[in-house]
Amino acid sequence: MSGQTSPIVGNLDWNVTPFTDVLQHPGTSTIIGAFAASVLVLGAIAAVALFTRMRWWGPLYRNWLTSPDAKRIGIMYIALALIMMARGIIEGFVMRAHQASALGTLSAQEGGLVAPDHFAQLFSTHGTIMIFFVAMPLLIGLINFVLPQQLGARDMAFPVLNQVSLGLTAAGAALVMISLLVGDFGTGGWTMYPPYTGKIFSPGEGVDYWLWAILISGMGSTLTGMNFAVTIFKQRAPGMHLMRMPLFCWTSLCVAIMLIYAMPALTVSSAMLALDRYAGFHFFTNEAGGNMMNYANIFWMFGHPEVYILILPAFGVFSEISSTFSGKRLYGYTSLVIASMSIAVISFTVWLHHFFTMGQSAGVNIAFGIATMVIGVPTGVKIYDWMATLWRGRVRITAPIVYLTGFFLLFVIGGLSGIILANPSIDYQVHNSTFLVAHFHNVIIPGVLFGMLAGIHYWFPKAFGFRLSETWGRRTAFLFVAGFIFTFMPLYALGLMGMPRRSPTFQNPDFLPWMYIAALGGVLMLCALASLIWTFWTSYRHRAALAVPGGDPWNGSTLEWSTPAPVPEWTFPCIPQVSARHDWGERKRAGDPWHGPTEYTDIEMPANTAHGLLIAVAAFLLGFAMVWHIWWLAILGVLAIPGLMLLRAMRVIEPRIIPAAQVAEADSRFRQLVASLPAATRADEETQRNRGVPDISEFAG
């Protein structure tokens, strides 16, 4: 970075890439940096080449990037999350490998695979990516795909806003990605506590990358929350009373409410930090009346509900799969609804437990410590409810059930360490240690990640028309379980032994064996990632054998299983009339669930538009320009967004009409197909005989 800011390119110059770093300071650290940047560049080139060769650009633009269809938007969210997850897991592995080689002494320069500054960037990007660009897009994507189908709606309440939300999330993710290639990322961890991240102590572009990624994607998440809430309140099919909604819809509603109330706190704390950094404000500076405690306070007002934003959709998935794969009704529906809502509300009252050690009185700590324990009650109830659902069932050990089992056995250990951390007196010891790192990975991996992967496996046939390989699905699940155990159980031990988190080096040789085990876990995590990719690939190759055009491969009981697989863009040929909690299940009990509607009408679908895409581009340019102080581009970006909105507002936009005849034709083809396909029993579920038409006589739940 040169001293002067150029009016044209801002602070950019030729010395900002890892390639120049590796030439100036060759070493393992810079080589890894340059290698990562090369992977990014080569990956981008390969993708462009592939899309050009296969002539996919047109379909990509027409069918995906400009589509306001919630189902496609959901799939794009998940694709984004999986790409980001690949980077996050690899970063995690590099950190494990580094710490396994980082035993040092107090007098010698830090050793190990990467330099301390590089290590700090790794844990900062890893955390930021995993929370904001993996977990969030995974759950928002899954909700987008599933929620309207379960509610009996054709789409979200605001389809184009949905596009914009996706665009803003992707723009944020792109900023984090480009930081691999251009400049450095911040080193303050995913929470970016000032004053360390203020202009004085972190003068470079790193923190700004984080700020703009968070500000932009956070806006997208807030809008998503509103969209989900309005969809649930307004778009339910007739007869779909709130207490008839599948549990996944309930947890989506909790998430929507929490997104609306929690995300603004993050936007506020980030905007205040941005004002400190860009405009010389003193919200969180050391001097002139600034106070960093306010940042911690506001950040965690978002940060704690966020944890439950992440976990609740996974709880929704577990509710669905525990019932479906045990061939039983969900135990304690009302209990689960009350528990979910309690979690959503109580989660706003516990944020202070993230900084018990900031010096407030014991009384304050006690209040928040107890509130934290209280939230364990509804969580515990949920776990027992799912166990009761499996009890006296006929449980098929499919990949989602392997994830569910991993969740049960590991999540309770995360719950135990959560209860431990909720005690201020113990937290004083293990706060900021690897015990804490182990705890939140222990709730997020077996909770959120397993839930989302189980959900993807479960609903994948609905999106693409073929099942994922059960064998490979189970292998992936086992690898993730093993990878988790080996990586994070040692961190509990290390934390109790006094190892602080985020440490680029350590001096205690007793830590080393645990570090090696954790590094082995990192290898297993890489294997799990490879296995996950292979699951998709091998299933794609065998898609003919795995095809389930009947659309109901698991003999399910909720509305989304009544439609073909892949589900048509209009989802339902006519909006269903709901008469029971498990409407599709009830129709199976009544016999002949597949009879078609008596008449078809024209279907209005939102027209494709490039609106979201253009806003995403403008937001990305705005963020990038602000990071590098390219003021002219920033002004263009900031003007472009309201400009695009104005442009759209001025135009008359006609919906796309799908004629009744076309719907009728497609629908009757589906009904005939179902009639012609052999019904598969649950014993045949994993075989080629499963064509998506289950033996309804077997449906009992």
Place this chain on the structure above:
Amino acid sequence: MSWARLAAGCLLALIATDAALASGALQQSFLQPMGPVAQEQATHLMRVVGITMIVILPVLVGVPLILWRYRYAKPRGAYAPEWEFSGKLEYALWGVPVLIVIVLASWLWYSTHKLDPYEPLGPDPLQVQAIGLDWKWVFIYPAEGIATVDELVVPVGRPVELTLTTDTVMQSLLIAPLTGQIYAMPGMTTKLNFAATRTGEAEGENTQFNGDGFGRQKFTLRAVEPGDFAAWIARGDSGLTLDEATYATLRRRTVLADARGDLGLEKSAEPIVMTLGQQDMFGQIVAKYHGGEAERWGGTGLPQTGMTGAAE
């Protein structure tokens, strides 16, 4: 419940033993306590683990059993597909966790009050002030007129009151075998009260990431007999005085070894012991951030990089 606690105890003991078979490394864990605070923290940890096991063990045992018994391939038990509610079970599902939380919350209340770091552990505690700098700690014994870098010596049996601040970004001071951590922030003070009940050496550290030297921001706590403490005070120093100039050098972004180089001492990780140049320097350093003389004591801005550190 007793066997649950036993199991939990075994698990933790395993970890503690591993740490105890220390290969010459300093004690770094509260599971080998050197004083009443860490002792109580370790006990409370066992207590919480034991009580919580009541709700956790049924899951750890029940899930494999249920999956085995009711697996589709070869089910043993009855099939009750429409069973979805049981009043009695509801009472148990909600009631047991509520009772557990009531018990846990009571213990939480008790132990949080008992271990309030602001409460002195006895009359006339030894007063020590700690200033967190980038990648080292300065400890000031105002009454004894002595100051150290990265060494905290305390007499066994006498309570200690540590008052903390930083002269850089936020940090967190932890001496695990003695007491928990607390944040230290510029312009503000926080407190840790503790006492050592046996002699020994422990490692203290900063746990809040603050830059490249974070991993080496460790210090040694030595708990010594009162007589040895008096001798240490009397013996004293490296010939250095902690005055404004020395402090400004220490304030640079260096780890201890590099700071020693900057001060003309031999480059090693040995702590520095100095005579205290000015009684109220701690107060002046806190006041720098509140309209005090902000230029003194090394200023308030980004500290320089160390000379020796830069040369490397």
